[in-house]
Amino acid sequence: MEQILEKESKIILPTKDIVYDTQQLNLWYGNHHALKNIDLPIRENEVTAIIGPSGCGKSTYIKTLNRMVELVPTVKTTGKILYRERNIFDADYGVEELRTKVGMVFQKPNPFPKSIYDNIAYGPRIHGIKNKKILDEIVEKSLRGAAIWDEVKDRLTTNAYSLSGGQQQRICIARCLAIEPDVILMDEPTSALDPISTLKVEELIQQLKEDYSIIIVTHNMQQAARISDKTAFFLNGEVVEYDDTDIIFSTPSDNRTEDYISGRFG
Amino acid sequence: MRMVGREKFDADLKYVQDLLLELSNTAIDTLNNAIDHLLDHNIEGALTVINNDIHINRLDEEINDRVILLIAKQQPVATDLRRLMVLVKTAGDMERIGDYAVNIAKETIRIGKDEHIPSIHLLDEMRVKTIHMLKQILDAFVNEDMEEAKLIAKLDDDVDEMYGKTIKVFLSTGIENPEQMGQITQLSFVCRYLERSADHATNIAEQLLFLLKGKHYELNN
Secondary structure, three states: OOOOEEOOOOOOOOOOOEEEEEEEEEEEEOOEEEEEEEEEEEEOOOEEEEEOOOOOOHHHHHHHHOOHHHHOOOEEEEEEEEEOOEEOOOOOOOHHHHHHHEEEEOOOOOOOOOEHHHHHHHHHHHOOOOOHHHHHHHHHHHHHHOOOHHHHHHHOOOEHHHOOHHHHHHHHHHHHHHOOOOEEEEEOOOOOOOHHHHHHHHHHHHHHOOOOEEEEEOOOHHHHHHHOOEEEEEEOOEEEEEEEHHHHOOOOOOHHHHHHHOOOEO | OOEOOOHHHHHHHHHHHHHHHHHHHHHHHHHHHHHHHHHOOOHHHHHHHHHHHHHHHHHHHHHHHHHHHHHHHHOOOHHHHHHHHHHHHHHHHHHHHHHHHHHHHHHHHHHOOOOOOHHHHHHHHHHHHHHHHHHHHHHHHHHOOHHHHHHHHHOHHHHHHHHHHHHHHHHHHHHHOHHHHHHHHHHHHHHHHHHHHHHHHHHHHHHHHHHHHOOOEEOOO
């Protein structure tokens, strides 16, 4: 009689639709091979965290998803990134169209030197919305969505620079929400923030995933563990391991992942 | 890319592991002594067992406290975190073995100088097996030897069988000699404490497998 029984404890959840599907992506900066054969499915209404040591390609990868990386003149790519089943590298794919759907939040809060209101209304105005009532609605909805409405509703005409770093970052998130994106890319969005502001932004990310798909690059492994559903571990331009965050932080299958998340590597 | 140490974490972890080793060795020795004192009608020895339990309890508490601090201050994950959880649970198993030793010591005091029933030697045999199991599982645990742990867990069947047999013999002695029913009840409890102690060895084997594999195992049904 076999006495050693392995208990099955994994909870199976329904699989969500893929919003971004990266297939055999390679990227070079000149001769430097920065991303190597990346295959990564990003699912909708989930938070996907990209972790890895400095120089592993995680920021390059996230900047490829909205084709921002093309601003570097020597960049060359092969492979595909399908966004909603269409290859973003296709010749007829308009980068503006892509960036309307894919918002981005950066490491350092970068509000425009304008009023809080104008920061949020900036994108919608570019898209031709001039009606004050509609703009008011968008501004309120976006600021509420970024969990900062109550803090700024009485001073919408103040310059956004007068806010704290954590508030500025949520203004940037609100600005991103104003164009009603499908995906939000976040490149170390809390690394310049104090711990309380960091927690607020993390809470916000949890709320935002109800309506958006979020991809976040973070140096903070505990942050990835706290807020993400899936985690991809990048090393030397490759995806070493990609799995449910619960698995990555408890029983990763690759020793390099275990060493990195345990702080023994990097 | 380079390997970096977590020297503070590793040193603190080693300290807790040493505490567990001390707790385990003390608990196993105490259980062994408790049976010796029972067989020898040694009331004074039994009292020492009872008094020493405070030391075992303190070690268990210190392990708990130190692990909580390590988790709070170092935020371990994956195997590191499992290792801490397993240390706490194993300390709990060993602490419980110390409690069984105390229970046995109390039975020793209750029985006092009354002449033992002849079949008491069965308890000695059961003790040998149980102590062997506990010592072996501690070695396997320290060496993180999964295969050895699985083999040791299987020995629990032998202890269970000895338990069944011993209780049967005790009861038939009691039926023939009703005036000894009091002592037989006490000795049956001792028999139960030994059997439970062996179960804890199986628990520890399961914990070791959880540590190494990250999955839960049932080694003995």
